[in-house]
Amino acid sequence: MSKPDISNAEFDVLDVLWERNPASASDVVQTLSSHKEWHEKTIKTLLGRLVKKGVISFEKQQRQYLYYPLIEREDYTAQETESFVGKLFKGKITPLVAGFATQKTLSKDDVNELKALIAQWEEDND
Amino acid sequence: MSKPDISNAEFDVLDVLWERNPASASDVVQTLSSHKEWHEKTIKTLLGRLVKKGVISFEKQQRQYLYYPLIEREDYTAQETESFVGKLFKGKITPLVAGFATQKTLSKDDVNELKALIAQWEEDND
DNA sequence: CATTTAAGATTACATTTGTAATCGTTCTTT
DNA sequence: AAAGAACGATTACAAATGTAATCTTAAATG
Numbered sequence: 095m096s097k098p099d100i101s102n103a104e105f106d107v108l109d110v111l112w113e114r115n116p117a118s119a120s121d122v123v124q125t126l127s128s129h130k131e132w133h134e135k136t137i138k139t140l141l142g143r144l145v146k147k148g149v150i151s152f153e154k155q156q157r158q159y160l161y162y163p164l165i166e167r168e169d170y171t172a173q174e175t176e177s178f179v180g181k182l183f184k185g186k187i188t189p190l191v192a193g194f195a196t197q198k199t200l201s202k203d204d205v206n207e208l209k210a211l212i213a214q215w216e217e218d219n220d
Numbered sequence: 221m222s223k224p225d226i227s228n229a230e231f232d233v234l235d236v237l238w239e240r241n242p243a244s245a246s247d248v249v250q251t252l253s254s255h256k257e258w259h260e261k262t263i264k265t266l267l268g269r270l271v272k273k274g275v276i277s278f279e280k281q282q283r284q285y286l287y288y289p290l291i292e293r294e295d296y297t298a299q300e301t302e303s304f305v306g307k308l309f310k311g312k313i314t315p316l317v318a319g320f321a322t323q324k325t326l327s328k329d330d331v332n333e334l335k336a337l338i339a340q341w342e343e344d345n346d
Numbered sequence: 347c348a349t350t351t352a353a354g355a356t357t358a359c360a361t362t363t364g365t366a367a368t369c370g371t372t373c374t375t376t
Numbered sequence: 377a378a379a380g381a382a383c384g385a386t387t388a389c390a391a392a393t394g395t396a397a398t399c400t401t402a403a404a405t406g
Contacts, residue, residue: 099362101362101363101364102363102364103363103364103365104363105307119383119384120382132364132365132366133365133366133367134366135365135366135367135368136365136366138366138384138385139364139365139366140364140365141384142384142385142386143362143363156373157373157382157384158382158383158384159383159384171309172320172323174304174308175316175319175320175323176320176323176324178300178304179320181231182297182300182301185324186330187320187321187326187330187334188330188333188334188337190313190316191313191334191337192337193294193297193298193301194298194301194302194305194313195313195337195341197298197301198302198311200313202345204312204313204314205338205341205342207314208313208317208334208338209338211314211318212331212335212338215321215326215331216331219328225392227393227394228393228394229393229394229395244353245353245354246352246353258394258395258396259395259396259397260396261395261396261397261398262394262395264353264354264355264396265394265395265396266394266395267354268354268355268356269392269393282403283352283353283354283402284352284353284354285353285354347406348405348406349404349405349406350404350405350406351402351405352401352402352403352404353400353401353402353403354399354400354401354402355399355400355401356397356398356399357396357397357398357399358395358396359394359395359396359397360393360394361392361393361394361395362391362392362394363390363391363392363393364389364390364392365388365389365390366387366388366389367386367387367388367389368385368387368388369384369385369386369387370384370386371382371383371384371385372381372382372383372384373380373381373383374379374380374381374382375378375379375380375381376377376378376379376380
């Protein structure tokens with residue numbers, strides 16, 4: 095029932111399916127080949143594990159399978175973000191942004207986007 | 221050299237040492253007892269693993285050890301944040317904040333803090 | 347002083363993860 | 377039709393992780 099832990103390697107495979115849905119195993123292999131050094135067998139294993147975990151599913155297309163995600167990227171991202179922010183910043187985003195700002199340099203564009211975001215928030219809430 | 225992966229369980233132990241530095245094993249056990257169901261032995265194991273990983277160290281205090289972290293929470297947090305934001309938000313904080321804002325409700329205070337942060341940034345950079 | 351106790355060290359063991367190789371079957375291709 | 381290629385299923389195996397129990401030794405206690 096609860097969040098089926100998705101490992102790092104599994105995430106990379108799932109990520110491909112979020113981009114290209116549905117996709118055959120070889121589609122995934124192709125896509126990942128550009129930035130990962132994984133053997134085809136490894137990717138097949140990861141697909142299988144994701145299926146077993148109920149994170150993705152597939153439909154038989156003749157002999158191949160067409161895989162597709164069962165969870166939305168937005169949902170996954172939201173959950174991960176919540177637990178991350180909870181774990182490292184006591185649930186507050188401001189210190190996260192603050193730390194990020196001193197660490198990685200924010201661009202003027204980034205700041206403008208944040209301002210727009212806040213402006214939007216203020217418009218909505220009040 | 222590289223970031224010595226700190227597991228979730230290990231993190232909770234390290235977190236105690238960031239709060240209470242230095243601390244004996246039993247101090248850590250005591251502190252964690254309030255929110256974790258861990259056996260004392262388990263915590264000792266985790267302390268040992270952190271030492272082996274070079275994340276913490278200790279000084280012999282008679283028979284007990286006094287443990288202390290070797291890495292700063294801020295540094296760890298900064299690194300984790302960078303990889304997290306890189307993995308889920310292509311390195312951009314704005315979408316993280318945006319997603320967080322729609323998911324968890326931001327309080328007026330949160331927004332004010334963010335505004336202050338941005339104002340500060342603008343003052344510094346320009 | 348003898349014994350119980352408590353600290354850290356060592357060992358244990360199932361599960362998860364990374365990373366494949368092998369197996370059993372079907373499509374292909376000759 | 378025979379042989380090879382390609383697909384998913386099954387099996388492999390070491391390292392990491394969660395979660396302790398046992399061992400060794402020294403300190404505390406009767």
